[in-house]
């Protein structure tokens with residue numbers, strides 16, 4: 511049984527720039543309440559997950575760390591069998607805060623190194639509110655990330671919620687390769703332009719909210735739910751899978767890593783078994799056509815006075831010359 515789970519978890523990977531595989535299906539820990547995080551992560555490990563997506567901002571890394579440590583001790587799992595991602599939080603503004611914060615995350619997660627450390631957002635939001643995007647600050651933070659990688663604190667470094675424009679800016683001064691960009695991505699938001707850019711620059715993509723984030727705290731009454739879209743439910747019926755499995759498999763078949771979250775043991779196991787839900791090429795094509803550039807997570811939290819969410823995603827003043835430069 512253990513061997514089969516290992517094959518399921520390690521057999522499907524997303525290629526990073528250096529030819530190493532990142533396990534494509536990960537367990538998302540955003541919105542997992544601290545009181546349920548240890549059990550949920552332990553259940554996910556039992557279900558076969560080996561890739562865990564964490565962040566200091568989620569305020570549950572201590573509990574995640576307890577589950578990882580308990581499982582490893584119980585089943586003799588070595589550190590190399592796991593893929594652990596964490597993120598540098600947006601409430602910290604200064605580059606000199608990177609190393610202490612990373613050390614705290616390592617301590618909380620009870621590991622000696624991360625597999626991947628990401629800049630959580632290209633923005634800062636302190637007690638005084640959100641601050642204007644500052645590429646210089648990102649470049650200085652990135653330098654600290656590079657030092658952390660050189661020191662072996664993390665195997666890879668990357669970003670989250672970066673647009674092609676912001677990635678381009680970062681790449682200009684970066685000494686080390688951006689390994690991954692983690693963004694919201696699902697059939698309603700297929701991020702074509704970003705994917706083309708990332709492919710060209712050998713940046714792998716992790717899709718967050720692959721199920722359309724139905725349980726997020728600020729979900730809007732009456733919003734269109736991806737999991738309930740009739741094409742998704744129809745394909746699920748046709749393939750004898752669940753709608754969630756269809757969406758996860760859509761991500762994987764598109765060459766993405768994805769990190770569905772659940773605190774429900776049955777759904778945790780069901781999501782992990784998505785790889786057995788084979789979708790026909792025709793159905794993948796039909797799902798691809800659902801795109802309507804719809805974000806469930808708009809980033810409004812980071813909008814500064816006088817600006818809009820379109821500024822967050824660089825949708826203002828985008829013209830063909832920008833496109834050519836990328």
Ligand code: A2P
Pocket residue numbers: 538718719720721722723724725726737752754755769770771772773774777778780781
């Ligand atoms: P729960 O934690 O109660 O299972 P996303 O990863 O896109 O943010 O979606 C996470 C949300 O989707 C959570 O609210 C989670 O609820 C729910 N969810 C996770 N797996 C499934 C599933 N297999 N079927 C239906 N809902 C699911």
